[in-house]
Amino acid sequence: MNAEAAKKQATEQSQRIEPYDGSAVLIDALHKQGVEVIFGYPGGAVLPIYDALYKNPIRHILARHEQGAIHAAEGYARVAGRPGVVIATSGPGATNLVTGITDAMMDSIPLVVFTGQVSSTVIGTDAFQEADIIGITQPITKHNYQVQTVNDLPRIVNEAFHIASTGRPGPVVVDIPKNVATEIFTGSEEAFHEEVNLPGYQPTVEPNHLQVEKAIELLKEAKKPLLLIGAGVLHSKATEELNTFVDKHQIPVTSTLLGLGAIAGDHPQFLGMAGMHGYYTANMAISDCDVLVNIGARFDDRLTGDLNVFAPRAKVVHIDIDPAEIGKNVPTEVPIVGDAKRALEKFLKKDFAMQDFSEWTAQLADMKNSYPLWYKEDSQYILPQQALQMVHEVTKGDAVVTTDVGQHQMWSAQYYGLNHPDSWVTSGGLGTMGFGFPAAIGAQIAKPDRTVVSIVGDAGFQMTVQELSLLQEFRFPVKIVILNNGALGMVRQWQEEFYDERYSESLIQVQPDFVKLGEAYNIPSYRVDTLEEARKVFEETLTNNEPVLIDCRVKQMENVYPMVAPGAGLNEMIGVKRQ
Numbered sequence: 001m002n003a004e005a006a007k008k009q010a011t012e013q014s015q016r017i018e019p020y021d022g023s024a025v026l027i028d029a030l031h032k033q034g035v036e037v038i039f040g041y042p043g044g045a046v047l048p049i050y051d052a053l054y055k056n057p058i059r060h061i062l063a064r065h066e067q068g069a070i071h072a073a074e075g076y077a078r079v080a081g082r083p084g085v086v087i088a089t090s091g092p093g094a095t096n097l098v099t100g101i102t103d104a105m106m107d108s109i110p111l112v113v114f115t116g117q118v119s120s121t122v123i124g125t126d127a128f129q130e131a132d133i134i135g136i137t138q139p140i141t142k143h144n145y146q147v148q149t150v151n152d153l154p155r156i157v158n159e160a161f162h163i164a165s166t167g168r169p170g171p172v173v174v175d176i177p178k179n180v181a182t183e184i185f186t187g188s189e190e191a192f193h194e195e196v197n198l199p200g201y202q203p204t205v206e207p208n209h210l211q212v213e214k215a216i217e218l219l220k221e222a223k224k225p226l227l228l229i230g231a232g233v234l235h236s237k238a239t240e241e242l243n244t245f246v247d248k249h250q251i252p253v254t255s256t257l258l259g260l261g262a263i264a265g266d267h268p269q270f271l272g273m274a275g276m277h278g279y280y281t282a283n284m285a286i287s288d289c290d291v292l293v294n295i296g297a298r299f300d301d302r303l304t305g306d307l308n309v310f311a312p313r314a315k316v317v318h319i320d321i322d323p324a325e326i327g328k329n330v331p332t333e334v335p336i337v338g339d340a341k342r343a344l345e346k347f348l349k350k351d352f353a354m355q356d357f358s359e360w361t362a363q364l365a366d367m368k369n370s371y372p373l374w375y376k377e378d379s380q381y382i383l384p385q386q387a388l389q390m391v392h393e394v395t396k397g398d399a400v401v402t403t404d405v406g407q408h409q410m411w412s413a414q415y416y417g418l419n420h421p422d423s424w425v426t427s428g429g430l431g432t433m434g435f436g437f438p439a440a441i442g443a444q445i446a447k448p449d450r451t452v453v454s455i456v457g458d459a460g461f462q463m464t465v466q467e468l469s470l471l472q473e474f475r476f477p478v479k480i481v482i483l484n485n486g487a488l489g490m491v492r493q494w495q496e497e498f499y500d501e502r503y504s505e506s507l508i509q510v511q512p513d514f515v516k517l518g519e520a521y522n523i524p525s526y527r528v529d530t531l532e533e534a535r536k537v538f539e540e541t542l543t544n545n546e547p548v549l550i551d552c553r554v555k556q557m558e559n560v561y562p563m564v565a566p567g568a569g570l571n572e573m574i575g576v577k578r579q
Contacts, residue, residue: 043089232296265417
């Protein structure tokens with residue numbers, strides 16, 4: 001050890017909180033990981049940890065429900081590009097995190113989740129607030145740990161952050177029995193600084209150059225090439241490389257729901273989102289292309305529709321850091337396992353010419369002009385599409401947008417063209433109601449200088465509405481726009497389309513006064529019933545530095561179009577033409 005390292009170690013040791021027990025070790029390890037904020041909720045099993053946090057502070061956000069805490073951590077992680085950190089107590093505290101953990105797993109969000117546990121001596125006895133969170137979360141985490149001894153804590157924390165943030169990102173759970181949290185640490189300082197050594201976990205980052213060459217050969221012969229981009233491009237911070245590649249070769253581009261923002265919404269080569277509620281042109285391009293290059297996207301059912309008719313003419317190149325996703329649903333001609341950024345760098349280093357496919361791009365451009373998104377104006381109501389166009393106009397497409405799941409999510413994806421990467425925070429794979437609002441809080445903490453707009457439905461908002469307390473307490477300038485149609489919008493739409501208009505439990509007859517609710521939390525709140533009112537309120541509130549809640553009353557019976565019906569192929573879209 002050199003003199004400088006020895007001095008640093010001595011300084012760190014002198015700053016230790018005594019007694020140097022498991023709780024102090026944990027907080028120390030979080031400091032060393034550079035953790036800036038923790039989202040959590042205290043309880044019996046984590047009281048020693050919270051005592052250590054009191055003595056050695058890291059910014060802590062006390063959510064009003066554990067689900068709010070973990071969704072906020074997801075929003076933070078998605079926008080900040082680093083793991084979100086969550087603490088919850090044993091039993092119900094830990095189990096309240098399960099939805100968020102699953103959400104993060106499916107959408108590849110890096111989280112490190114610390115749960116308290118009853119003492120080791122009573123595990124398995126159905127002790128007060130005991131739950132087998134290790135067993136519960138095993139299928140929904142990249143990895144999980146139950147700490148057996150305090151001396152293991154530094155290593156486990158280092159490994160947890162490494163696993164969460166490398167390869168395909170995801171959640172890691174660390175379960176800490178209460179006796180471990182109070183046990184005195186007898187290990188060495190070096191344990192905090194040891195390099196992570198996990199022989200069984202070695203994600204392939206560097207793509208195989210021979211596979212890249214094969215992909216290039218396919219592109220050189222392509223007459224109808226198409227790029228499909230997913231969240232992997234954003235996770236790998238490859239947006240600059242992607243845009244350079246697209247501009248260089250002028251290849252048409254479509255995106256998954258989670259890939260939005262990787263390329264600007266108004267880019268001339270961008271065809272819009274593909275999938276169930278994607279753009280007609282994007283879906284037709286997939287159905288007709290001869291080479292499909294998927295960069296960082298899962299071929300999930302909402303994207304593909306009927307797999308039997310998905311990209312029937314295409315030779316598929318699939319670039320993904322997770323080898324399990326390649327070939328899982330769609331036969332793949334050229335599999336490329338690796339980081340999207342590294343793969344695109346390799347493509348850019350190869351100076352190759354493609355065939356003239358101007359006829360293909362002209363065909364797509366003509367289709368895009370002939371089949372735009374549409375809606376029928378209604379003088380009696382604000383249409384949700386109009387509201388979102390107004391939000392886009394006022395914020396100039398520069399806001400961070402978060403959503404729940406359902407109609408408003410699809411309309412946001414369709415009508416809010418994003419100018420920047422890492423500005424779209426939504427629940428894709430799990431489709432979690434109640435996600436959008438707390439995720440907006442986390443996003444605002446990650447990017448305090450950005451305008452953050454939370455587009456939510458009236459039903460989903462009520463699932464995590466208690467987090468308004470955080471706006472009251474911290475004055476986070478989150479803009480809440482409730483597209484209030486008095487219904488479970490997407491459920492109602494499906495009941496209209498596929499269940500002969502039998503609206504079983506999808507119309508919400510009784511609602512709170514959202515304006516009074518917002519005002520109860522000292523948040524400026526407005527109700528808008530007309531386009532004129534909406535424009536005035538949006539212009540006054542969406543660009544200031546204060547939180548706001550806007551109850552925007554929209555037409556109840558409006559449907560999201562176009563649409564691929566369940567079980568249908570992308571080439572069978574309904575609602576394409578103005579009705």
